[in-house]
Amino acid sequence: MEHSTLKRAHAIETEGLTKFYGTFEAVRGLTMRVPAGTITGFLGQNGAGKSSTIRMLLGMMKPTAGTGRVLDFDIAEERPSIEMRKRVAYVGEDKRLYDYMTVRQMIAFTKSFYPTWNDDVGKKLLDEFRLPLDRPTKKLSKGMRTQTALLLAFSRGAELLILDEPTEGLDPVMAEKLLELVVGAAADGATIFFSSHNVAEVEQIADRILLIDRGQLVLDTTLDLISQDFRRLRGVYDMPFPPGALAVDGVERVTVDGRVVSVLASHNSSAIAERMRAHQGGGTVEIIPLTLKEIVLESLRGEPHV
Amino acid sequence: MTLFLKPNPANGVPIYLQLKEQIMHACETGALKAGDSLPGIRVLAESLVINPNTVARVYRELEQEGVLELRHGIGAFVAATGRTTRWTAARTGQMQAAQKAAKEFVGELRRRRIEPDEIRRLVEAELSSGARQRFGRTGSGD
Amino acid sequence: MYRTLCAKAWLETRTRFLTALVATLAVCAFWTLGHPWIESQWQRDLIEHPEWDNPPWFLRAMKDYPFYLWHFVYAEMFQKIWVILAVLLGIGGLSREAAHGTAGFTLSLPVSRLTIFGTRAVVAVAELLALALVALAAIVAGSRVMALPYPIHHGITHLAVMFAGGLVFLAASLCITEFLEGEHTPALAGLGGVGLLYFVMQPYVDGAPVTGLAIPFAVPKLMAGPADITGAGDIVWSGLFASLGAAAVFVALAVRRSRQRDY
Numbered sequence: 001m002e003h004s005t006l007k008r009a010h011a012i013e014t015e016g017l018t019k020f021y022g023t024f025e026a027v028r029g030l031t032m033r034v035p036a037g038t039i040t041g042f043l044g045q046n047g048a049g050k051s052s053t054i055r056m057l058l059g060m061m062k063p064t065a066g067t068g069r070v071l072d073f074d075i076a077e078e079r080p081s082i083e084m085r086k087r088v089a090y091v092g093e094d095k096r097l098y099d100y101m102t103v104r105q106m107i108a109f110t111k112s113f114y115p116t117w118n119d120d121v122g123k124k125l126l127d128e129f130r131l132p133l134d135r136p137t138k139k140l141s142k143g144m145r146t147q148t149a150l151l152l153a154f155s156r157g158a159e160l161l162i163l164d165e166p167t168e169g170l171d172p173v174m175a176e177k178l179l180e181l182v183v184g185a186a187a188d189g190a191t192i193f194f195s196s197h198n199v200a201e202v203e204q205i206a207d208r209i210l211l212i213d214r215g216q217l218v219l220d221t222t223l224d225l226i227s228q229d230f231r232r233l234r235g236v237y238d239m240p241f242p243p244g245a246l247a248v249d250g251v252e253r254v255t256v257d258g259r260v261v262s263v264l265a266s267h268n269s270s271a272i273a274e275r276m277r278a279h280q281g282g283g284t285v286e287i288i289p290l291t292l293k294e295i296v297l298e299s300l301r302g303e304p305h306v
Numbered sequence: 307m308t309l310f311l312k313p314n315p316a317n318g319v320p321i322y323l324q325l326k327e328q329i330m331h332a333c334e335t336g337a338l339k340a341g342d343s344l345p346g347i348r349v350l351a352e353s354l355v356i357n358p359n360t361v362a363r364v365y366r367e368l369e370q371e372g373v374l375e376l377r378h379g380i381g382a383f384v385a386a387t388g389r390t391t392r393w394t395a396a397r398t399g400q401m402q403a404a405q406k407a408a409k410e411f412v413g414e415l416r417r418r419r420i421e422p423d424e425i426r427r428l429v430e431a432e433l434s435s436g437a438r439q440r441f442g443r444t445g446s447g448d
Numbered sequence: 449m450y451r452t453l454c455a456k457a458w459l460e461t462r463t464r465f466l467t468a469l470v471a472t473l474a475v476c477a478f479w480t481l482g483h484p485w486i487e488s489q490w491q492r493d494l495i496e497h498p499e500w501d502n503p504p505w506f507l508r509a510m511k512d513y514p515f516y517l518w519h520f521v522y523a524e525m526f527q528k529i530w531v532i533l534a535v536l537l538g539i540g541g542l543s544r545e546a547a548h549g550t551a552g553f554t555l556s557l558p559v560s561r562l563t564i565f566g567t568r569a570v571v572a573v574a575e576l577l578a579l580a581l582v583a584l585a586a587i588v589a590g591s592r593v594m595a596l597p598y599p600i601h602h603g604i605t606h607l608a609v610m611f612a613g614g615l616v617f618l619a620a621s622l623c624i625t626e627f628l629e630g631e632h633t634p635a636l637a638g639l640g641g642v643g644l645l646y647f648v649m650q651p652y653v654d655g656a657p658v659t660g661l662a663i664p665f666a667v668p669k670l671m672a673g674p675a676d677i678t679g680a681g682d683i684v685w686s687g688l689f690a691s692l693g694a695a696a697v698f699v700a701l702a703v704r705r706s707r708q709r710d711y
Contacts, residue, residue: 039357060555061710078707082558090556096549100459112452113557164552179355187348187358203315205357227320287431291316 008072011036011160011191012057016066019052026052028215029066034193034208039186041202042195043219043296044212050195051093053212054164058090071160086114089158093165095149097137103148104133107155116157125151146170154181161185163194167201179205199293209292211299218299221266223292230295231269234262235276235285245279248272253298264290264298309337312354318430322360329368333384334401344374344382449559450567457571460540465575468533472583475526479517480590513596517587518606526583527610528646533579534614535638537572538621541565542706547631551711561707569622569699576618580611609688616691617642619698626705 012034019027027049034040044050055061057070059081071087073080097106111117126133129147137145146169153161161182167175182192183205196202202209203223211219241261246254250268254261265272269287276285290298309332313324332338344350347365351358365382368374375385415425479486493500520526542564545551554564584607591598620641625634 038359055552055711058556060552062708078560082560085556085558088556090552092549092552092556094549094552096553098456098460098550098553099548100462101456105459109452109456112449113559176355180352183351183355183358184348187351200315204321204355207357207359224320224322286427288427289318289430291318293316 008036010034010069011038012068012070012193014053014057014066014068017053017056017063017068018065019049019056019061020064026215027056027063030212030215030217032210032217032220034191034210036191037186037189038207039182039192039205040194041206041209042193042212043197043199043202043209044195045197045300048212049215050212051164054090054162054195058085058088058162087116087159088162089153089156089160090162091149091153091164091166093168095146097145097148099138100136102134102136103131103140106137106148106152110152110156114156114158118155118157121157122151122155125154142169143171143174146174150178150181154185158185158190160191160193163192165196166194167196167198175201199296203292211296213300219295225267226292226295227289229265229267229269230290231265232262232288232290232294233265233269233273233276233285234260234288235280236283237261237280241279246272246275248275253301264295310350310354313356321356322364325354325356325360325364326368329364330373333373338384340384340386342384344384346381450563453559453563453567454571457540457568461537461571461575464536465578468537468575468579469582471529471533472579473586475529476521476583476586477590479520479526480587480594480596483513483516483594483596513591514598514602517591517598517602521587521606527613528642530579530610530614531617531642531646532639534576534617535621535642536635537575538618539625539635539638541568541622541625542709542711543625543629543634544631546629546711555711562703565622565626565703565706572618572622573615576614577611580607580614583607612688612691616695616698619695619702623698623702623705626702626709 010033012032014030014032017027017030018025030049030053042050042053052061056063057068057075059075059078063076068075070084073084075081075084098109101109107122111122125131125147129144129151131144131148131151132140137148140148153163163182166178166182170178179201182194186192186205206223208222209219209226210217236259238259241256246263248268248271250265250272251263252266253264255264256262261276263272263276273285273287277283310325310328313321313328315321317324329338329344338344344365345353347358347361351361354361365374365376369376369382372385375383377383412425416422420428490506494502542551542554545554584603587603588598588600621634621638624637624641628634628637
């Protein structure tokens with residue numbers, strides 16, 4: 001799966017990517033960089049703008065404003081977009097196939113477009129999934145349809161895999177198998193960009209996460225930083241806590257609940273703890289690590305600072 | 307691959323640390339001996355269903371710490387230096403002493419009527435603030 | 449790549465095409481092989497019901513076989529069926545795929561929108577041509593079987609004109625499909641349009657001379673062509689070129705829409 005051109009730093013780059021549906025702004029000024037060779041989870045609620053972003057990256061939809069490059073090809077021009085798609089495998093949420101083709105025909109059809117197609121991977125998956133080659137896809141069970149769709153994507157030898165809610169509707173065994181295929185492709189050097197609202201699976205395999213809320217990017221970080229730097233700090237205060245006392249770098253959100261002041265910090269937790277202790281007159285400040293799920297939920301809960 | 311358990315992403319310990327500790331534990335208990343080969347990065351990543359970069363990082367760090375030997379193009383092996391064998395013996399002794407210290411510590415706190423959950427929180431807080439200094443960003447270990 | 453896309457378009461329309469083929473054969477067989485039977489029915493009606501009106505074409509059709517064919521096949525019944533088939537062959541494409549959930553898969557392939565549309569259009573035209581040739585073969589063979597003399601140039605000319613006319617309807621159908629969404633909406637709209645043309649617009653202008661603005665209204669009549677064809681000189685060439693021009697316009701609109709549309 002060697003690509004003979006220069007090793008690109010970023011598989012996906014966008015600058016101010018925006019999409020309006022009429023007056024509704026589905027994607028607002030999205031600026032992000034996905035490094036090559038990483039697994040990036042694209043998190044967000046339904047309707048947050050994940051699918052719209054993906055469709056713009058693949059040339060299915062034209063951006064209203066902003067620019068984007070995938071594998072260093074401009075997403076807004078048709079010729080570069082076509083070149084890019086030779087090296088990209090996309091699996092949509094639907095995983096539907098052409099009703100009127102058999103499994104064998106779907107494979108032959110898809111294979112004809114991708115010079116990097118890997119027959120060995122295809123055969124291996126075919127045997128492993130025990131897919132009936134000559135059955136029309138409309139007669140396949142949902143599970144087998146998904147397996148066929150995965151076969152078609154992972155046999156392409158693609159440099160970049162873009163997956164939209166890949167484990168949606170899959171049973172746990174199939175979902176884990178999909179993650180296994182993703183990890184295998186990553187080990188071969190592919191970049192994976194997958195959208196999900198399943199935080200657990202993102203936490204399991206991703207290097208980085210991007211969190212999108214109402215069209216805007218609210219979090220862009222690595223999982224390492226999340227486990228190293230993100231902390232929740234809690235202190236008990238008998239006296240009212242002076243607002244503005246916590247205008248410290250790293251404070252993302254402050255919540256006051258009776259006597260308990262809770263702070264979500266993205267970094268700099270020691271200094272923040274110091275500041276909090278200073279206002280207590282010798283009390284304790286708990287420093288608690290956060291799971292990705294907690295961080296995502298906090299980040300999606302309305303406006304940040306107090 | 308039954309030697310290693312799938313790391314739990316949500317238990318508060320980073321996945322790479324969990325794997326690192328599992329490998330070290332395997333060396334300590336003799337499940338992995340000097341000269342034994344470890345699974346390739348891809349194979350291990352696929353069987354544990356974790357990011358291959360994580361596996362690569364763990365192998366690298368353990369190589370720097372002298373626990374593993376990475377032979378280019380062939381794979382990862384438990385270092386055949388004296389370190390691992392001596393280390394095992396020393397480690398066992400250390401672990402036993404640590405267990406004794408933990409028992410005393412917990413006993414003392416319980417005597418002061420501190421609840422188990424409280425104890426856990428205090429320890430966690432201590433570890434979290436200490437972890438940054440110890441493990442840092444470059445991940446150099448002990 | 450183009451080959452596999454054409455194969456896809458073929459597989460997608462195969463059932464439709466085969467049904468159309470059967471329909472074409474059935475109709476052509478009926479009017480040729482059934483001629484003696486129809487003839488005898490007419491004779492009986494003349495005797496038993498002298499009070500019935502005999503339209504001018506009727507008397508001629510009884511005696512003149514090519515005219516009979518012209519009336520029933522090229523001018524009336526088969527023409528209506530023909531345009532319906534042309535419209536149905538044009539349905540499909542990305543709009544339909546969007547309703548089926550496969551548009552994402554197709555659009556993520558490394559091919560241009562023009563290629564996706566073009567291969568579909570080429571296959572549809574080939575299918576229409578095949579139907580025209582089958583119709584010709586069926587009429588000629590059927591006539592021969594019934595020992596009814598039928599000048600082949602008559603058939604070739606009329607079917608060529610019908611094919612050209614069919615191309616316009618096909619192009620219109622290809623175009624509607626790019627603008628309308630959903631599984632059935634384009635088909636219904638297309639058939640609705642045909643119905644409007646044949647059952648509302650055309651009768652409206654029947655009898656009047658076909659000039660200027662009345663031309664679109666009288667498309668069916670133009671497609672039938674004059675009853676007596678002796679050679680290429682009898683084809684209304686201007687009408688033919690105008691039709692092909694209209695088809696080109698429909699296709700251009702369809703291509704433009706296909707390339708600009710968001711999915």
